[in-house]
Amino acid sequence: MRNKKLAVLPVAALILIAGVTISTAETDNVRVIIKVDEKFDESVILANGGKVLARGKIFPIIVAELPDKAVEKLAKAKGVVRVEKDAIVEVFKGKPPSPPGKNKDKSTQPPQEIPWGIDRINATEAWIISNGSANGVIEVAVIDTGIDRDHPDLENNLAWGVSVLNGRISTKPNAYQDRNGHGTHVAGIVAAINNEIGVVGVAPAVEIYAIKALGNDGSGWVSDIILGIEQALLGPDGVLDKDGDGVIAGDPEDDAAEVISMSFGSSSDVTSLHEAIIEAYSYGVVLVAASGNEGASTPSYPAAYEEVIAVGATNMSDAVPSWSNRGVELSAPGVDILSTYPDDSYATLSGTSMACPHVSGVAALIQAAYYNKYGTILPVGSFSDASNSTVRGILHITAEDLGNEGYDAEYGYGIVRADLALKEIS
Numbered sequence: 001m002r003n004k005k006l007a008v009l010p011v012a013a014l015i016l017i018a019g020v021t022i023s024t025a026e027t028d029n030v031r032v033i034i035k036v037d038e039k040f041d042e043s044v045i046l047a048n049g050g051k052v053l054a055r056g057k058i059f060p061i062i063v064a065e066l067p068d069k070a071v072e073k074l075a076k077a078k079g080v081v082r083v084e085k086d087a088i089v090e091v092f093k094g095k096p097p098s099p100p101g102k103n104k105d106k107s108t109q110p111p112q113e114i115p116w117g118i119d120r121i122n123a124t125e126a127w128i129i130s131n132g133s134a135n136g137v138i139e140v141a142v143i144d145t146g147i148d149r150d151h152p153d154l155e156n157n158l159a160w161g162v163s164v165l166n167g168r169i170s171t172k173p174n175a176y177q178d179r180n181g182h183g184t185h186v187a188g189i190v191a192a193i194n195n196e197i198g199v200v201g202v203a204p205a206v207e208i209y210a211i212k213a214l215g216n217d218g219s220g221w222v223s224d225i226i227l228g229i230e231q232a233l234l235g236p237d238g239v240l241d242k243d244g245d246g247v248i249a250g251d252p253e254d255d256a257a258e259v260i261s262m263s264f265g266s267s268s269d270v271t272s273l274h275e276a277i278i279e280a281y282s283y284g285v286v287l288v289a290a291s292g293n294e295g296a297s298t299p300s301y302p303a304a305y306e307e308v309i310a311v312g313a314t315n316m317s318d319a320v321p322s323w324s325n326r327g328v329e330l331s332a333p334g335v336d337i338l339s340t341y342p343d344d345s346y347a348t349l350s351g352t353s354m355a356c357p358h359v360s361g362v363a364a365l366i367q368a369a370y371y372n373k374y375g376t377i378l379p380v381g382s383f384s385d386a387s388n389s390t391v392r393g394i395l396h397i398t399a400e401d402l403g404n405e406g407y408d409a410e411y412g413y414g415i416v417r418a419d420l421a422l423k424e425i426s
Helices: 043-047 068-077 115-122 182-191 222-234 270-282 352-374 389-397 418-425
Strands: 015-017 021-022 029-036 051-055 061-067 081-086 088-091 139-144 156-163 207-212 219-222 259-262 286-290 307-315 330-333 339-342 345-349
Touching: 021 029, 021 352, 029 068, 029 222, 029 270, 043 051, 043 061, 051 068, 051 222, 061 222, 068 081, 068 088, 081 270, 088 222, 115 330, 115 339, 115 352, 139 222, 139 330, 139 352, 182 207, 182 339, 182 345, 182 352, 207 345, 219 222, 222 259, 259 345, 270 286, 286 352, 307 389, 330 352, 389 418
Parallel strands: 139 207, 139 259, 156 207, 259 286, 286 307, 307 330
Antiparallel strands: 015 021, 021 088, 029 061, 029 081, 051 061, 088 219, 339 345
16 A cells, blocks of 8 residues: 655745646745635635635635735634645646657648557557547546647547636636647647547547646646636536436536546645545546656655555656656556647657556546446546456556566556456456
């Protein structure tokens, strides 16, 4: 069993993790996440010199900015359950191994190749059973920097997009356009189309939601990640349970994402984020996250949470790089991964950020195959599952066991195998 406790570094620290960095700093005005109940009156925020930035629709939170000295007073106000300081999230700005270039002639594209990671997990053999198509029922929400919405290797699988930056919800196409590259790269690993150009993803026919919670410069807020999870649950119609039957994920009458892919992380355990993840998990959503690039003995958050599948990286020799955090649940290719990139181009990147979407894609294949056969989806399952009755159980028993026999901290249960996972269903 992996160690779920991660040391919290000093507030002013700058941390590099899972393709992103986290930085928090004391300022005169602070951004906070307030958990409230029905007795809370928003006017108390204004009365304390603050302003409301966002409100949760499912989650009982308010994101606000107010003077640092007013935080303690606000915490004692009627209807306030908890006040936490927000944190800044920044995408890692390291130079990719293969620098992308703009595709000036968008009428031409390179011929399709199967990236080594897709081949390593035997995704092509899994497509005999399922390629992710399930009559629009199975969707993967990619919470990241957005997606290049008209990329020819992605656009037909992009079912919906939304931006939650700074608490402002917008579904305008330009709002969730990726101007960083990270989100487009992750999305391509999940669902680049099986056509004659570029690359192909793990689940080339699955629908994807582009949820932009990190800005064009790669920065964002933990509160925006929470709002991104909320949007993944609400889906395009903005309603959690449209038919009122209590079934959220896998319900053809609803449009919540069945899988949420999170290629980011933090050194801090933010309670409001964990509660959002617990709620999504309770609705039957498979949550997958990058373990982190610190070379630490434990995953970063949210990968460290018990409800989330923590994914570590491997290279072409099946070795775990020194920078990939240990204590993971599963491993997947994460070094020199070719995928889609903005401006209709392609780039090669490395990190647990690239390993995570390999597992997200396999989870989508499992749910699509199961839905097509039985008209429902599998339960998510837990870290210790070892049967074919849950998604995590299937991933565990079909992973290619490397390192020490059985579970180990370096590889987890092993390298994910798409073909063997789907054979468990067929």
